[in-house]
Amino acid sequence: MRVLAVAAGGLVGGLGWLSGALAQDIQVEDAWARASIGRVTNSAAYFTVENGRSQSDRLISVDSQAAERSELHNHVMEDDVARMVEVEAIDIPAGGAVALEPGGLHVMLIGLAEPLQPGDKVPLTLHFEQAESLDIEAEVRALGARDPHGEHTHDQDHGHEHEHEKDAGHGQGHDH
Numbered sequence: 577m578r579v580l581a582v583a584a585g586g587l588v589g590g591l592g593w594l595s596g597a598l599a600q601d602i603q604v605e606d607a608w609a610r611a612s613i614g615r616v617t618n619s620a621a622y623f624t625v626e627n628g629r630s631q632s633d634r635l636i637s638v639d640s641q642a643a644e645r646s647e648l649h650n651h652v653m654e655d656d657v658a659r660m661v662e663v664e665a666i667d668i669p670a671g672g673a674v675a676l677e678p679g680g681l682h683v684m685l686i687g688l689a690e691p692l693q694p695g696d697k698v699p700l701t702l703h704f705e706q707a708e709s710l711d712i713e714a715e716v717r718a719l720g721a722r723d724p725h726g727e728h729t730h731d732q733d734h735g736h737e738h739e740h741e742k743d744a745g746h747g748q749g750h751d752h
């Protein structure tokens with residue numbers, strides 16, 4: 577998690593006319609969703625939320641037309657096994673950022689209307705406790721695809737519904 581120092585508090589106070597614009601300074605970057613596997617009707621979406629405001633906020637829910645239901649989930653370790661748990665909200669610190677990424681926080685898409693294919697776009701609406709709702713699009717990427725920025729490369733299998741992905745992957749990784 578990246579936490580940016582905030583020195584803007586006093587500045588904003590002195591520029592009252594600007595505070596209306598700054599009040600909406602919640603940004604989402606690098607939104608993507610995992611391609612669905614075979615007939616599995618669940619998937620997950622990931623993104624980074626940046627909060628440029630001087631107040632903390634919370635992501636309280638996400639909606640998507642692509643799924644019957646969307647839940648905020650996290651992974652926790654229990655007896656060396658990664659399990660998913662639903663979380664009520666995700667705190668976004670003032671001047672900070674929170675990354676939803678494989679193996680950690682994610683939006684669980686439950687009951688996909690249709691399979692998610694790489695290159696598809698998944699519409700998501702993010703609802704916050706303070707900020708106005710935000711409509712974004714997440715690009716579908718294959719499971720195991722490398723982050724194009726080369727940073728978060730440890731999206732190894734971590735339990736939940738893609739156990740069979742491991743089996744399917746045996747012996748067919750590198751045929752070029």
Ligand SMILES: [Cu+2]
Nearest residue numbers: 649660682684
């Ligand atoms: Cu989940």
